[in-house]
Amino acid sequence: MQAIRLEEVSKQWGEARAVDRVTFEAEPGSLVVLLGPSGCGKSTTLRLIAGLEQVDTGRVLIDGRDVTALPPSQRRLAMVFQSYALFPHLSVAENILFGLTARRVARTERARRLARAAELLGLGGLLERKPGQLSGGQQQRVALGRAIVAEQPLCLMDEPLSNLDAQLRQEMRHEIRALQQSLGMTLLYVTHDQAEAMSMADRVILMNQGRIEQDAAPAELYDRPASLFAARFIGTPPMNLLPLADGPGGAVVRGTAGPPLFAGGGEGLALGLRPETVTLAGAAEEGLATEVLAAEYLGADSIVALRAGEARLSVRLAGRIRPQPGEPLRVTWPGAAAHLFDLSTGRRLDEAAGIRLGAVRRRLA
Amino acid sequence: MAESLAPSVDRPSTRRPAGRAAAGQGGLAGWLLLLPAAVLLAAFTHYPAVATFLHSLYSTPRGSRPAHFVGLDNYQAMIQDPVFWQSLWNNAVYALGTIPAAIALALVMALWVNGRIRGRGLLRLAYFTPTVLPMIAVANIWLFFYTPDYGLIDQVGHLFGAGAHNWLGSRSTALACLMVVTVWKEAGFFMIFYLAALQQIAPVLGEAAAIEGAGRWYFFRRVTFPLLMPTTLFVLVNAVINAFRVVDHVVVMTRGGPDNATELLLFYIYEVAFKFWDTAYGATLTMVLLAILAAVALGQFLYFDKRVHYR
Structure with a gap:
């Protein structure tokens, strides 16, 4: 039995559809994050x-019980x-x-x-205080208490950490996760912060314009974004999306002469590349010709902004690479790291569609 | 106080003797800024109060006999004046009868028009109308309601077979009639304050309480009412002051009658001072009124201050 089950739930505010036929489930004892802008x-x-x-239409079930009304x-x-x-x-x-009173x-x-909650949350010395005499973090703990x-069995949290400073947010993230696991409760957690979602969740439900964009485990959401929106929303910097065009030998990045990425047309498609999967091409390797726009040195690595034809892409390059703007760079990537999206539907095109980007580089090499 | 008002750029920790001199000048400027307000306050509040007290220790000047010091004779006379005691008693009944009723009614109305109901803008306006009307006008409207036989109340009474009743002319009902008018007029005014305070309470508190399983009454008792306490205190102080201060309706409707049944303290002061021209005795009665108001206000603040949560 599922801890929560939503069936085709919709909610309309005047003309706007705030929630549009949302359907999902949450396993008992899991932490599910509702993520979105x-x-x-x-x-x-x-x-x-x-x-x-x-709800306007649809059903909400908690522990198998219809609670809609x-x-x-x-x-x-x-x-x-x-x-x-x-x-x-x-x-x-x-x-x-x-509530207990x-x-x-x-x-x-x-x-x-009360004693148990106070001990779990470290509120022992504060029980007689008024909320106004507490810091933001302490108030947050009282709300958790x-x-x-x-x-x-079910707890809902609506952006509980958004009023805290960055460091406290980090701490509370771990604490809430630990608390949820030790108490064994089902936690449905709303946030717009993808880092929060990725680090805490058992499952992330990514929402956009009232609809569920993707409902998956964090790793899958990152590795196989189901749509352009998911690809753009997850990751810092997010996935690069390069529009493609038809070339003489196959699909090419729009505005470049090649190399061809795969056999067939590229018009209406976009190539998705995570910044960290892109590397500099060796002298013997064929690669995509780009021009450096800017470089941001971050210590462990650098984020380099590149232009390839009509597209811009950010790549994460390890070490102290400090390319100068205007410098030409040739880049490549493992075939398995490439994602392909249909620009008209916004959906992911899989291997199932008969396109194997992995083959490209092997052929190029 | 003067120093804090002084426009000095020196910080306290770095203040040197020269800075002190500058602060002295600034202090003068501060007092000069205070002067207009202080003069007005002294001339129209403090001096009259002190003068009234002094007048109460002198006899009333009449024609060829100027006022002379009589000590506490006026107070002695007051204690033996049955009309004074009657007016004091009436005023106490009037205050105890009108204040809780007006406040409770205001709160109920505010809770109602704060909810999601249709036409609540009109409803709020309707409740506020009595406040906008001058008391004289209100009293005249109600004078018609209370008119024996063809007044509104008796006309409605006739429908149910009740006979004519002289509401304002009977000792037993006259004061109650005035109290009804007061509650009717005051409640709308207090409602506005409650409404403003209710809108300051975050709706999320109600949502949290709903999830926690708190019923409406529990939520009102544990959250809404305590959070309205500062407003209640403010309204209460105002209501008490008004109970002793507003006698317009007495003038219009009963003039203290019948047989002093509606004689309120301030109306009695007005009669003594400006109809009987016994100014010294008027001053004496005024001192009693001042003392009562000061004591009530002070008591309210001291008592409630510990029990009120101010945000």
Whole structure:
């Protein structure tokens, strides 16, 4: 049985479709991240699951139970809000126990859960304080504490780390992941930060314009982006996308004379290359002729911006390479590292489509 | 205070003797800036208060007899004045009857028009209308409502077979009638403050509470009402002051009658000072009113300050 199951869920705001026939599942005990740019519908999806908004069509199931028509309090879930939603006039302890008091949980049981949450989160000395007397990170912990003591099987988090500074965000990322695993709860986590998604998630659901773009494990999302959008969204710098054109000996990068990348036409296609898979071509190797636009030295490696025909690409070159702007460079890449996309549909074209980019370099060599 | 107002560029830690002299000059400038406000305050607030106190220790000047010092004689007379006690009692009943009712009604109305209902803009306007109207106009409207036999209330009463009743002319109902007018007028005004405060409460708090399983009443009791406490305190202070300060409707509707049943303290002061021209006794009564207001306001702030969460 799935911890969460969405079936064709849609939500309309006036003319705009905020959530468009979204269907996905989450395994019990897993951490699933809803990732996407702002306005992609990920927060709305979370609110639909929480019951804070009503779905227009479709069904929401939690633990196999249809909760579509139930109010938030009966959906058996906890939620951490972006703004933490702490009650400013209540102490930390009262904030954490708010829901248990509302649900009339016995006093001894409340005390037990509070003590446990306080220990897990290191809030021991702060229980009598008001939220206004806490730092952002501590407030975040109180919000987590409130979610933990509810002891619900499902927890929703809406950009919980976006108000923290970079270092604290890093720490909390690990902490939330560890907490989720030790408590064994299912966590549905909304973020626009791909690093957060990639480092924490068991599965990432990438959303764009209300639709699911790709639903996959982080590694697959990175290695086999299903669409141009996924390719552009994941990775820093993101995947290079080079439009192709028909050449005499096969498809070529648009605006270059060659070398041909594979037999057949290239019009309407784009070649995808991760920056770190591109290397400088040896003297004997055939490579793509490029011109250096700029180089950014980062210590361990450099990000070099190149121009090849009409396309621009960023490559990550190891070591202290400091090419000068205007310098010509020939680059190559392993065939397996190349991705091919259809520009008109935006979808990935696989080997199944009969195109084997791996063959290209072998032939070129 | 003068120093903090002084436009000095020196930081305290680097202030040298020369800087001190500059600060002295700045201090003068600060006092000069304060002067207009201080003069106005002293001339129209502090001096009248002190003068009233002094007048209360003198006799009322009449014709050829100038005022002379009588000590506490005026206060002595006041204690033996049954009308004074009657007006004080009336005022206490009036305050206790109108303030909680007006505040509770304001809160309920604010909670209602804060919700998602249709035409809530019109509803808010409708509730606020009594506040916009001058009390004199309000009193005249209600005067018609209360008119025996052909007033609105009696006309409605006739439909249910009730007889005519002289609402304002009867000792037992006159004060209650004035209280209804006051609640009707004040509630809309207080509602605006509650409405503003309610809109300051982040909706996400309600969402969090809903997920945590808090019902409406629990949420109101644990979150909304405590977060409205600063507003409640403000409204309460205003309501108490108004209960002793606004007597326009008494003038229009009953003039303190029948048989002093609607005699409020301020109206009595007005009668004594400007109808009977007993200015010294008027000053004496005014001191009592001032003392009551000061005590109430001070008590409210001292009591509530510890219990109110200010954001």
